[in-house]
Amino acid sequence: MSEHVLGDVTVHETLPCRVLVGAGARRAVPEETRRLGSGRVLLLATGSARAAADELARALGSRLAARFDGAVVHTPVAVTEEALDLLRQADADGLVAIGGGSAVGLGKALSVRTGLPQVAVPTTYAGSEVTPVLGETKDGVKTTRRDPAIAPGTVVYDPELTLGMPPGLTLASALNALAHAVEALWAPNATAASDALATEAADGILGGLPAVLADPSGLPGRTRLQQSAWLAGLCLAQTRMGLHHQLAHVLGGTFDLPHAELHALLLPHVLAFNLPAAPRAAARLERITGGDPVAVVGGLARSHTGPTRLRALGVPREGLRPVAERVAAQPYPNPRAPDAESVTLLLEAAW
Template structure:
């Protein structure tokens, strides 16, 4: 008999086109929320303000100084605003950085989070938080940061540019891929991950031809939800360890970094992860899963290498030790300094991914 532990996470999910326009007030009432701290970037502020119109009198403060990887000074400012406003709920409208900022507020204040994602980050259904200080990104897990409610509305992603949509979608694919070999993997999380890849691929292969099609956007958003759910219970693997260190050290864009690095980690692990490769291949509909993932991004202009994001090649050696210190002991292929250097140099240059050397 197969034996496993599956630690299901609590949370309410409302999914559907137009749900953000019609359901937010009801969801706030269910949380008993009367004093809302709204977190949204300047770019998302117009959308967020429209969504809040039915309960504008409850919005007691707005925080818009969101930054990628949640710098410590941003976190401190957001916490102060929440406390000064005597908020009783945090409403985040935006992508992963916005959700991440709301989580950091929740971590120290205990306030519930209602998340309305506008990208395919998936962090809205995980208890993982991240904070960057002096170029080092620290992550942790705490159920206090897990949003109480998530409202998924494909309409809110219609204006997300195709290239960024694909990068964000590939980030979600990375969540699924790692769920197959993450520390707390189980048959349940693997099944969710495989179905997540299937929905994400459906969206990724049609988004370029139908960028404003709700069907494609809905597939991507559903896939992102499943991806985040699988990642939340299975845990973090080598790919995410690498990307978190790179993001904190060089302030690289989150989704693009994950999209670029994923094929290289997959090529490194594939020789020792046969079952995972088979399931990923089945979900992708491709025999060569490494080339398949690279083609999904390359077709719409996702950068091939980290150097196109502004990272210097010298940075590769700067982060090897930091990644080694947190690399999973049970990674399918043993993690070595030489192996990491090969992954990072390949990802920096955008060269064809190759497997580990003997």
């Protein structure tokens, strides 16, 4: 979905997308490639999804033209060019991406360069599979563009593919999805539709995450979390990103940081920064959490057994001010103006 404003009129547009949902949905992928007219498929995967990719490769059979397992975080242009060479050598006429946001991002990057149809099979809660947004990194700089042609035409949500996610990745990935919903609540082009999606997504993630962390193998909890992440991804597709995503893009591109963990540790700090200037968003999140959203989200973020501070991710303290200055120089739309001094203080707290 996308929205743009003409004067006082907000225009709501829905991207064409076919979504398959349910346990075992991954088994429909070969038929989906046939439906799209693809006879020679390039399969893209992340390392964490190798077993699922192996199963899919067997299911594709003779339709599998080639496989690329080198998808990495932040979609480096050099990796895309490597995969593009393989695509051309294999004479592929369709793309299937399985894994986290890295695989989905690579599929988008290849599709927008070639016009080939793509099927996205997410195994985490990235949400990017339903967005027309592509972030790419070159020479340590991450740039983001938005184009309806970028969004996958078919998305397959199979909660069984998320059962093997370790608790740490489950937590970080779910908070990444939550960030999409939260930013939609204070976006300048928020509407009744985006508010509804964001509220339901946030409620499902915050309500479902504790149960999934307590029982990672429970399919009902995984299903709720995955479908809430889908709704959160639709929020990202529909509204404009703010300070949270800008910080994640600048920090991630500059220091090559893990995407989900970065979102997870930043979110409570951005909530504390923005909520006083975003009363409508604050009211919705207070109803969902039954208390202080900053405390609830912060408690979840700090419970991660992996890195929970920027310094633990290897970000040098002297690098914080330049990041803040870059953000302040060209800020994304945000309910509170992000000047260099205040953003530096936010980053210091996250560091």
